[in-house]
């Protein structure tokens with residue numbers, strides 16, 4: 001990427017050669033953003049889509065290989081029907097509009113979650129975009145839809161049980177690495193950095209298995225206000241952390 005795309009301040013702060021491979025984001029605070037402006041919640045979600053567009057484009061431009069966005073949780077099914085419908089309409093519009101951008105920029109869409117719980121037309125569109133973008137290799141955009149981390153683990157256990165029963169899996173071959181192939185994320189690497197916006201300091205059932213060694217970053221910024229500069233700030237903080245994966249510091253483990 002051309003350095004001219006950055007302001008001098010940001011250039012010196014973030015090392016583009018040392019980016020997290022996989023960034024996951026809990027996009028929180030759309031409702032509060034709208035309430036602060038005396039607007040309906042949908043206005044916050046609409047503005048949130050602009051942040052999605054900006055962060056996806058920017059992540060692709062600087063060379064993030066996987067970006068996972070928590071777009072709709074299993075708990076979100078308990079929201080008023082009207083808001084669910086509005087979110088689904090926004091999702092459909094987003095996918096229809098962004099397919100072209102994904103193709104032009106080598107972005108592959110992958111969906112994780114209980115996709116079949118979505119309205120038929122939405123599930124169909126999600127699968128269509130996944131299919132059309134499957135040969136794109138610059139960046140994986142992973143959308144968590146109708147997703148819950150505990151449900152993911154239970155679903156994985158059911159698949160493991162099936163394979164044990166069908167004798168396509170032997171219990172002695174089941175270890176952590178093998179088990180993770182049964183999760184929705186299958187071959188997707190674990191996140192290196194997880195960001196949550198809006199000041200909530202929780203993981204909220206997102207990628208529970210996968211975040212074992214992930215660096216967590218919390219910001220008070222509401223999702224509709226979270227743009228390039230905020231993303232760079234998170235990357236900068238990440239780069240200042242020492243990742244030990246349970247070992248001692250300074251590489252003196254032998």
Ligand code: FPP
Pocket residue numbers: 027028029030031032033045048049052069070071072076087090091094143198
């Ligand atoms: C949290 O805000 C956000 C969501 C429930 C979903 C995020 C969805 C979008 C940004 C739009 C759709 C996404 C895509 C990828 C097309 P909140 O409503 O929980 O905010 P609050 O906690 O302030 O009420």
